[in-house]
Amino acid sequence: MPWQLLAAEIGFTIKVVPVEANGALDMGAYRELLSERTKLVAVNHVSNALGTINPVQEMAALAHQHGALILIDGAQAAPHQVVDVQAINADFYAFSGHKVYGPTGVGVLYGKQALLEAMPPWQGGGEMIKTVSFDAGTTFAAIPHKFEAGTPAIAEVIALGRALEWVESVGVNAIGAWEGQLLDYATQAVGGIDGLRILGTAPHKAGVLSFVVEGAHSQDIGLLIDQLGIAIRTGHHCAQPLLAHFGVDATCRASFAAYNTLEEVDSFIEALHRVIGMVR
Ligand SMILES: Cc1ncc(COP(=O)(O)O)c(C=O)c1O
Numbered sequence: 001m002p003w004q005l006l007a008a009e010i011g012f013t014i015k016v017v018p019v020e021a022n023g024a025l026d027m028g029a030y031r032e033l034l035s036e037r038t039k040l041v042a043v044n045h046v047s048n049a050l051g052t053i054n055p056v057q058e059m060a061a062l063a064h065q066h067g068a069l070i071l072i073d074g075a076q077a078a079p080h081q082v083v084d085v086q087a088i089n090a091d092f093y094a095f096s097g098h099k100v101y102g103p104t105g106v107g108v109l110y111g112k113q114a115l116l117e118a119m120p121p122w123q124g125g126g127e128m129i130k131t132v133s134f135d136a137g138t139t140f141a142a143i144p145h146k147f148e149a150g151t152p153a154i155a156e157v158i159a160l161g162r163a164l165e166w167v168e169s170v171g172v173n174a175i176g177a178w179e180g181q182l183l184d185y186a187t188q189a190v191g192g193i194d195g196l197r198i199l200g201t202a203p204h205k206a207g208v209l210s211f212v213v214e215g216a217h218s219q220d221i222g223l224l225i226d227q228l229g230i231a232i233r234t235g236h237h238c239a240q241p242l243l244a245h246f247g248v249d250a251t252c253r254a255s256f257a258a259y260n261t262l263e264e265v266d267s268f269i270e271a272l273h274r275v276i277g278m279v280r
Pocket of ligand 1: 044046047048073074075076095096097107
């Protein structure tokens with residue numbers, strides 16, 4: 001959607017990489033879509049709706065072969081796996097504070113130095129200037145200050161730093177591995193539920209179990225399971241075109257985090273059985 005807003009402003013064509021039945025990106029189609037006219041590839045590192053881990057390193061190499069830049073949305077990757085922006089060769093990489101156990105309203109944008117230096121400021125305000133003159137115009141501070149107009153979200157940034165320290169102290173790989181175990185356990189357990197369909201079955205997946213149940217609307221499942229003390233997310237997960245592609249308008253999504261336990265997965269499965277029994 002941000003690209004649609006920008007396209008309306010400056011005019012460019014958005015091309016969409018299709019997904020395969022298991023939720024993996026169709027890499028053959030991606031190759032075909034790239035051309036010397038491609039300016040920017042924007043892709044999720046990990047899909048929040050399906051859990052698919054996209055092959056961003058390969059996608060970056062292919063984008064660069066065509067002279068395009070790549071911007072990776074890592075909101076769902078940074079909390080679950082080590083991200084090496086240099087190994088990926090990402091031009092830009094972004095993630096949100098509230099997905100790494102930090103506060104809302106703050107996040108991280110990595111950009112290659114030369115690209116950031118070449119870009120104009122996007123907002124004016126305090127701290128982003130070097131000199132201001134009505135006659136000679138304004139010169140801007142060096143990066144990152146050029147992009148940080150006005151008083152920053154000081155408390156949020158400090159809290160985000162603490163959250164990242166905590167994630168590092170536990171070990172992001174250990175977190176990802178544990179979430180993988182919870183996902184495998186839950187995936188196996190829901191396999192026995194009649195009429196339940198998992199959306200997102202790609203071989204490389206993060207700890208997200210997205211599903212629909214025949215004869216039961218996802219919103220009803222979400223509402224009732226909440227009454228049993230289980231918090232899942234329902235809806236389109238900010239991914240309406242993707243859900244439409246799978247022929248649904250909402251899914252239920254159980255997401256696993258560092259602090260979840262196998263016993264909690266058992267409670268979730270038990271509650272899910274009860275809820276399905278109520279709505280069918
Ligand atoms: C993959 C992904 N990108 C972006 C966002 C939005 O992040 P923010 O609300 O910090 O802009 C989310 C979830 O909120 C997400 O899951």
